[in-house]
Amino acid sequence: MNENVNVLLKLFLEYLQIERNYSQYTIEYYQHDISEFAEIMKEQGITELKDVKYSDVRLFLTTLFERKLARKSVARKISSLRSLYKFLLREKLVTENPFSHISIPKIEKRLPDFFYEEEMSNLFKACEGTEPIDLRNKAILELLYATGIRVSECSQLRLSEVDLFLSTILVHGKGKKDRYVPFGSFAHDALERYIKDGRNKLITKQSSHDYVFVNYRGGPLTTRGIRVILDKIIEKSSLSGTIHPHMLRHTFATHLLNNGADMRTVQELLGHAFLSSTQIYTHVTNEYLKKTYMTHHPRA
Known part of the structure; x- marks a missing residue:
């Protein structure tokens, strides 16, 4: 260039x-x-x-x-x-947009990949341990599944944005849109244990900062670092295949809808600007219902 x-x-x-x-x-x-x-x-x-x-x-x-x-x-x-x-x-740096009349190729809609509840149990078992790194990894997995936040949002999370008393986090989403997201008791216990014990052992005076998740040197954990951690978790588990961070976001939404949550609530929790972005998960839940029916109905 x-x-x-x-x-x-x-x-x-x-x-x-x-x-x-x-x-x-x-x-x-x-x-x-x-x-x-x-x-x-x-x-x-x-x-x-x-x-x-x-x-x-x-x-x-x-x-x-x-x-x-x-x-x-x-x-x-x-x-x-x-x-x-x-x-x-x-910015008036060009006089025309040559891409304005270019149509985007239609993309075949694929259903989002997600984990079943039994598979999530296997992933959590693969995180068990008492070392600071184990506590951190468990807290990351629990938080991603409990809140459905994006990996970039997870890596940018600061201590001041975690309220353990109310079990909520303040998330800075896309387009500078903030939202409060609650989390359950499992994520609460994992976060509390990591913040009070594991994080203190990983952090050093030279690397002092207020980001929640840190690497083994005590510095802020990057989105790439979280992806590596998730890859290692699935390698340790009994599951085959690959994992990508968005699968946990998909899993969060799918499990909520499977258990009766309404679409608007899931949209707000995910930080989607448009309901259409959330509606893809209805197809997933319909597939899940059909599979459950075919598996368990005696005349299926």
């Missing part, structure tokens, strides 16, 4: 971080998508973002499909670049 593109990209990423409050993980995706686009444009002799036309975008999409990228990946890249140009238009 030339110097001018780098400057515009830096401005846009700062906007995502400061104004939109996006996680570092999400920002990295935007950076990768935009850098890739700039390189492909450079191969066509276009070095300025303001010089990109609709026909150039069509050529970019052709290149992506020739690479046999999944529709989901192509849709994400289009969304990233459309957002970039909307920002540049707002």
Whole structure:
């Protein structure tokens, strides 16, 4: 990328971080998508973002499909670049958005992956232990399952935002939207034990801070670090397959709906701006009901 593109990209990423409050993980995706686009444009002799036309975008999409990228990946890249140009238009750094008339490929809707209650029990058993790291890992798993918070929200959680007396946490969600989320007795006990015992043994004078979850050196635990921890938990359990942090968020929502929670409450707990984002879980619960019926009804 030339110097001018780098400057515009830096401005846009700062906007995502400061104004939109996006996680570092999400920002990295935007950076990768935009850098890739700039390189492909450079191969066509276009070095300025303001010089990109609709026909150039069509050529970019052709290149992506020739690479046999999944529709989901192509849709994400289009969304990233459309957002970039909307920002540049707002700042009057370009005169048009060449992505404004580009349609996002339809993505096949997949039901969210989630754990059954028996599988969650296996994961909790894999966290048992008395070492500070064990206490931390158990607290992370209990909190993610108890609240359905995003991993980025978990890593940014501070001690002042945890109320053990009321069993609630203050969560800073996407778009600077705050919400209070309650948690149950299992998460309460795991958090209390970790904060009062495990965390104190991991933290040092040199690494003093108020983030709840810390790494083995005492520094703040990153979202990537939490993903590594979850991978290790599933390796220790008797479960096969992989785990991704959002599975615990999906599991939280699915188990609530399976046990009679209403959609609006789940929407609020998850921090979804739109009910449509939460409605995907009704399909999961319907599948669950059907499977239960087929398994247990004598005339199924």
